[in-house]
Amino acid sequence: MTTTQLIQQIQNKKSFLCIGLDVDLQKIPSHLLTLEDPIFEFNKAIIDATHDLCVSYKPNMAFYEAHGLKGWTSLQKTINYINENYPEIFTIADAKRGDIGNTSTMYAKAFLEDLNFDSVTVAPYMGKDSVEPFLAFENKHTILLALTSNEGAFDFQTQNVNHEALYQKVIKTSKTWKNSQNLMYVVGATKAEYFAEIRKIVPDSFLLVPGVGAQGGSLSEVCKYGMNEAVGLLINSSRAIIYASNGADFAEKAREEALLLQQEMEGILKINL
Amino acid sequence: MTTTQLIQQIQNKKSFLCIGLDVDLQKIPSHLLTLEDPIFEFNKAIIDATHDLCVSYKPNMAFYEAHGLKGWTSLQKTINYINENYPEIFTIADAKRGDIGNTSTMYAKAFLEDLNFDSVTVAPYMGKDSVEPFLAFENKHTILLALTSNEGAFDFQTQNVNHEALYQKVIKTSKTWKNSQNLMYVVGATKAEYFAEIRKIVPDSFLLVPGVGAQGGSLSEVCKYGMNEAVGLLINSSRAIIYASNGADFAEKAREEALLLQQEMEGILKINL
Numbered sequence: 001m002t003t004t005q006l007i008q009q010i011q012n013k014k015s016f017l018c019i020g021l022d023v024d025l026q027k028i029p030s031h032l033l034t035l036e037d038p039i040f041e042f043n044k045a046i047i048d049a050t051h052d053l054c055v056s057y058k059p060n061m062a063f064y065e066a067h068g069l070k071g072w073t074s075l076q077k078t079i080n081y082i083n084e085n086y087p088e089i090f091t092i093a094d095a096k097r098g099d100i101g102n103t104s105t106m107y108a109k110a111f112l113e114d115l116n117f118d119s120v121t122v123a124p125y126m127g128k129d130s131v132e133p134f135l136a137f138e139n140k141h142t143i144l145l146a147l148t149s150n151e152g153a154f155d156f157q158t159q160n161v162n163h164e165a166l167y168q169k170v171i172k173t174s175k176t177w178k179n180s181q182n183l184m185y186v187v188g189a190t191k192a193e194y195f196a197e198i199r200k201i202v203p204d205s206f207l208l209v210p211g212v213g214a215q216g217g218s219l220s221e222v223c224k225y226g227m228n229e230a231v232g233l234l235i236n237s238s239r240a241i242i243y244a245s246n247g248a249d250f251a252e253k254a255r256e257e258a259l260l261l262q263q264e265m266e267g268i269l270k271i272n273l
Numbered sequence: 274m275t276t277t278q279l280i281q282q283i284q285n286k287k288s289f290l291c292i293g294l295d296v297d298l299q300k301i302p303s304h305l306l307t308l309e310d311p312i313f314e315f316n317k318a319i320i321d322a323t324h325d326l327c328v329s330y331k332p333n334m335a336f337y338e339a340h341g342l343k344g345w346t347s348l349q350k351t352i353n354y355i356n357e358n359y360p361e362i363f364t365i366a367d368a369k370r371g372d373i374g375n376t377s378t379m380y381a382k383a384f385l386e387d388l389n390f391d392s393v394t395v396a397p398y399m400g401k402d403s404v405e406p407f408l409a410f411e412n413k414h415t416i417l418l419a420l421t422s423n424e425g426a427f428d429f430q431t432q433n434v435n436h437e438a439l440y441q442k443v444i445k446t447s448k449t450w451k452n453s454q455n456l457m458y459v460v461g462a463t464k465a466e467y468f469a470e471i472r473k474i475v476p477d478s479f480l481l482v483p484g485v486g487a488q489g490g491s492l493s494e495v496c497k498y499g500m501n502e503a504v505g506l507l508i509n510s511s512r513a514i515i516y517a518s519n520g521a522d523f524a525e526k527a528r529e530e531a532l533l534l535q536q537e538m539e540g541i542l543k544i545n546l
Binding site: 022060062063065066068069072073076094096097098099100101102103104106107109110114115123124125126127128129130131145148149150151152153154155156157159160161162166169170173210 | 335336338339342346349371374387398399400402403418422424427430434446
């Protein structure tokens with residue numbers, strides 16, 4: 001998917017919501033557990049109930065790998081289901097990979113080619129040659145960890161490296177890499193005050209923003225400092241939407257939660273754009 | 274596996290060799306490709322031919338994930354084969370994972386519990402709460418990326434953070450984390466001169482050292498600066514061993530290459546310990 005198509009989708013749906021599919025068997029409705037593939041059935045119901053309110057789905061790889069072969073099957077069925085039924089959706093493999101060049105190439109092929117996700121999250125610690133293999137895929141996107149939403153972000157990401165924070169150095173350096181136009185960045189909603197600083201470095205890039213909801217970030221604060229003329233934000237919510245209910249009405253309740261966020265976003269878009 | 278058991282194995286085998294199982298279908302002998310599971314058959318032959326010369330195997334997750342369900346099956350069969358037939362071997366899931374706490378917990382369970390690896394490689398960028406879930410498993414080991422063997426290591430890892438390099442800060446900080454006794458570190462062989470500095474911070478920890486062979490690092494240089502009284506090194510070689518031949522004699526040739534390294538290690542151990 002091109003960035004232009006993503007922006008068009010945001011305008012059509014009046015939403016920049018990404019729904020995280022972090023599916024935990026201990027949290028989904030128990031009536032699904034008797035089915036052959038509870039994770040896929042859960043995802044399918046959530047996707048069918050929310051696809052017109054969000055622009056992106058983000059399965060978190062850990063929650064699928066934790067179930068080995070069965071989990072990998074659920075993941076394949078989920079991405080195929082989205083691509084076949086809702087091809088306008090921007091899909092994110094939340095994998096946080098990154099390794100030496102030939103290994104990163106294998107990961108990139110796995111997520112961007114074989115599974116056919118539109119994008120994948122990547123960790124920056126190993127530098128240029130660990131990220132560029134992901135950037136080589138046309139009309140695919142690499143979402144680089146910059147400033148994450150967890151407490152541990154302060155251990156290294158905000159530390160000073162030659163008069164700037166490490167996360168700033170990561171973003172600046174990444175702009176010099178080959179095919180850097182395919183980069184987006186993860187910036188946690190729990191650190192809204194940092195968005196203004198980040199927008200000085202990457203005014204045009206899309207930012208994937210976790211941490212709204214369960215982790216305590218504020219949507220309006222993030223938009224105030226992080227939005228650009230093309231919106232430039234994908235706001236992720238996982239648990240608050242997909243676990244809104246664990247009864248038979250789980251998909252309906254997920255839709256209600258997604259709708260609340262979409263309406264808040266529509267209001268923000270009206271004022272700002 | 275306890276660290277004491279690993280050290281005992283090193284003493285018994287007079288080897289601190291780790292063999293990387295980075296299996297690429299385009300590089301393995303073509304006669305294997307007609308079998309039902311070429312990757313597992315390749316690994317099985319390599320393992321049977323080299324298990325007495327090495328103390329560790331390190332499957333690289335990317336090379337398995339790249340084949341989806343089939344790759345995951347090959348991985349499961351490989352780790353089960355090692356655990357059942359050569360339980361003394363220290364197994365490493367080279368996964369380079371790391372995410373917010375509940376996600377890292379899922380990854381840790383997948384690799385350390387379900388697949389039953391002895392250890393897993395983890396990226397430090399997201400800090401304490403992204404690594405501690407891996408450290409919580411008793412007699413399992415978390416191998417934290419410190420200073421990697423690739424060119425991109427100079428982008429961030431060697432940058433100065435308050436008068437020390439980022440990789441030094443990562444190692445020092447990680448020592449303050451809960452269950453830090455379960456930590457080992459990745460330090461690339463291509464940067465032998467850094468080992469002395471690292472040994473000042475972690476004199477007793479095991480270091481996993483990639484980059485000998487294909488990437489150009491020198492075994493004797495690494496040992497000169499990196500070895501401690503309990504050896505404290507696992508030297509990884511992947512391509513130079515497993516792709517020594519792509520004919521019918523691939524396992525035999527892999528053994529010859531592994532034997533050369535084991536003998537060099539035996540010589541170093543005689544002089545140093």
